[in-house]
Amino acid sequence: MTRFIFITGGVVSSLGKGLAGAALASLLQARGYKVRLRKLDPYINVDPGTMNPYEHGECYVTDDGAETDLDLGHYERFTGVPSKQSDNVTTGRIYQTVIRKERRGDYLGGTVQVIPHITNAIKEFATADLEDEDFVLVEIGGTVGDIESLPFLEAIRQLGYELRDNAIFVHLTLVPYIAAAGELKTKPTQHSVKELRSIGIQPNILLCRSEQPIPPGQRRKIGLFCNVPEEAVIQALDVRSIYEVPLSYHKEGFDVEVLKAFHIEDAPDPDLSKWEDIMDRVVHPEGEVNIAVVGKYIELQDAYKSLTESLVHGGIANRVKVNIKWLESSIFDDEEITPASKFDSIHAILVPGGFGERGAEGKIKAAQYAREHNIPYFGICYGMQMAVIEGCRNLANMPNAGTSEFGSYDPNVVGLMTEWTRGNKTETRSEDGDLGGTMRLGAYPCDLLEGTQVREIYGQDHIQERHRHRFEVNIAYRDVLEKVGYKFSGLSPHGDLPEIVELVDHPWFIGVQFHPELKSKPFDPHPLFSSFIEAALNKSRLV
Known part of the structure; x- marks a missing residue:
């Protein structure tokens, strides 16, 4: 029988419910259990695909092409379990599903209401598409008390009643430290649990975020007022790295209390050796490298969450500390700011994905500087396209080259792709169609050419990587670019879509149309990021 763990949050947002769920899942996994993680998001958008990164951070893409919440990235990075379309749902998608049923007459003319129709749809989502998982961890987005969360909280209340001994509730709260008084304050946690209990949910375990250790007396007080055993009041202190969270939670007994709540007494001891090695x-790097990330959304670094973590993973693989220097690409629009002034102490340059014209010329200048100064360059999606445009302009005698994403150029070496194949199905889109779900999304195959750098990095001929884009480099310019030193080293199986471009006479200059950061993990770093950080390390030794 599958057991469900429902994770809610209170007091304030951004306490780390997704990270807590991912860490707990990894602890259960370390004991030999099979886990699955899901996220219920209260916002009305159907998915985060059309949301500005400043609004919601990164849009994480799964193998099956779902645009999902960034917490699913945490889930995959901590457990290695691939997320699916069925692991993330929003209020918008729930209501869309119910309204479609109503229009079809599925409710036989009955009055459609939040209870039971919306809550039933939520429950169906939370319990569907499961195999033989031992534990399913379900995170409810937002904070208890938010009006948007009420249908989701009511749904999990009902599930808790229906599943009885096979469901528990974990509530994540904040125990703030008031420096002026020199005290930790438990009242916010008490009020948050009171709010949760008012809608019929009694938490089994409290996970209390705090900057200071919570004394036993305070934990007893929290347990007494919240009707939770003292030992089930778990302190969640700040740690040196997010990858220390599983070790920290185990030390505090979080996984033990979860098993106790399910009356599991014969669980094997966890094997945490991989987390200890990470x-x-x-904590003990043998060097460090400086990486410049030239992006468009750097004011909110959650917009590049998977990218940041993948660079860390590359550092873990090479046992070096990775220092990231965030650069807003539009700063290079100012003629007085030169790339040399910003890349002086940089060992490698990465240009990530993005949309729109703002900052594009700055990314092109970054690619040019890396090419001309033999600095390792990693262009991802948009970053690959800008590198190709730069090569066309400055090496292939096409000074007006550009992309149709920004308008009409002569020539448009990057253009809107209107038709492509996914499996046995042809997918199409039009320039004036809806933005949501119209991109090439999810995992697609790529063939690597023999004798190329990427073939050596991957160590295999065929790969599958995740995509999220509307525009493609035009294969018609392959010969022109290869004559000036570029190599189209990765192609779609039919050979019509460039997936990887590398610069032949350069220490490390690679552009990829896909998003390798979406598949990197601390215990299994993506080979491109491992190689990129190694190239940066080699560059640092030459400086």
Whole structure:
């Protein structure tokens, strides 16, 4: 029988419910259990695909092409379990599903209401598409008390009643430290649990975020007022790295209390050796490298969450500390700011994905500087396209080259792709169609050419990587670019879509149309990021 763990949050947002769920899942996994993680998001958008990164951070893409919440990235990075379309749902998608049923007459003319129709749809989502998982961890987005969360909280209340001994509730709260008084305050947690209990949910375990250790007396007080055993009041202190969270939670007995709540007494001891090795590499690096990330959304670094973590993973693989220098690409629009002034102490340059014209010329200048100064360059999606445009302009005698994403150029070496194949199905889109779900999304195959750098990095001929884009480099310019030193080293199986471009006479200059950061993990770093950080390390030794 599958057991469900429902994770809610209170007091304030951004306490780390997704990270808590991912860490707990990894602890259960370390004991030999099979886990699955899901996220219920209260916002009305159907998915985060059309949301500005400043609004919601990164849009994480799964193998099956779902645009999902960034917490699913945490889930995959901590457990290695691939997320699916069925692991993330929003209020918008729930209501869309119910309204479609109503229009079809599925409710036989009955009055459609939040209870039971919306809550039933939520429950169906939370319990559907499961195999033989031992534990399913379900995170409810937002904060208890938010009006948007009420249908989701009511749904999990009902599930808790229906599943009885096979469901528990974990509530994440904040125990703030008031410096002026020199005290930790438990009242916010008490009020948050009171709010949760008012809608019929009694938490089994409290996970209390705090900057200071919570004394036993305070934990007893929290347990007494919240009707939770003292030992089930778990302190969640700040740690040196997010990859220390599983070790920290185990030390505090979080996984033990979860098993106790399910009356599981014969669980095997966890094997945490891989997390101990990861932390040893993080805490005791044998060098460091400086990476410049030239992006468009750097004011909110959650917009590049998977990218940041993948660079860390590359550092773990090479046992070095990775220092990231965030650069807003539009700063290079100012003629007085030169790339040389910003890349002086940089060992490698990464240009990530993005949309729109703002900052594009700055990314092109970054690619040019890396090419001309033999600095390792990693262009991802948009970053690959800008590198190709730069090569066309400055090496292939096409000074007006550009992309149709920004308008009409002569020539448009990057253009809107209107038709492509996914499996046995042809997918199409039009320039004036809806933005949501119209991109090439999810995992697609790529063939690597023999004798190329990427073939050596991957160590295999065929790969599958995740995509999220509307525009493609035009294969018609392959010969022109290869004559000036570029190599189209990765192609779609039919050979019509460039997936990877590399610069032949350069230490490390690679552009990829896909998003390798979406598949990197601390215990299994993506080969491109491992190689990129190694190239940066080699560059640092030459400086």
